[in-house]
Amino acid sequence: MNCFYIMSLFFILLLGPVGTFAQEATEGIGFCSEYVAQKTMGFISDSEVVGKSCSGTFWIKKISGGKFVVSAVIPVGSFDSGIHKRDVDIERLFTSSSSKGLLRFDSKELDATFLEQLKSGSAELPGVLTLKDVSRNVRFEVQLDSENKRILATLETKLTDFDLEPPRVLGGFIAKVHPDFKIRVNVDAKVLSDFNLQE
DSSP states (O other), X not given: OHHHHHHHHHHHHHTOOOOOOOOOOOSSSOEEEEEEEEEEETTTEEEEEEEEEOOOEEEEEEETTTEEEEEEEEXXXXXXXXXXXXXXXXXXXXXXXXXXTEEEEEEOOBXXXXXXXXXXXXXXXXXXXXXXXXXEEEEEEEEEETTTXXXXXXXXXXXXXXXXXXXXXXXXXXXXXXXXXXXXEEEETHHHHHOOSXX
């Protein structure tokens, strides 16, 4: 019983409520990302877990024929959910010797059509997302928030799509994380005015 109590307390702390915080990248393009997951504590209630990072690297690379690709790399260990132990466990979940704890996205080849659609309000960003050792084709929904001068990209996917088992405590009776999760990214919209496909 004592062991059960300690384990329950440990995972309540691990999956406990998150605080709110704001931070911005201070160097280069203002690039921040976050994951959003749902958790259930016992059979009582569902709540949202958010981990945020502004430590990733974002770049656009021109290729031949007036095309370009968008790439991003985020250290999983840089996500901050407000609870250190949970952040450590998330880092372990997404880290292997080959992935080195990096979440990576590489877009398919894009052209001026993508930029025109985005400047009009929204566009789809197809590419490959790699979590741990598994890569999957995905499509981010991208919107231009002209009022706040940000580009917002959202992806809804599942941990199980990347061969990752959602964490559970005692088979989910104490706590469980749902397989569905979101990745949200926001980038300084000035990349649109700074970026020119013309050589």
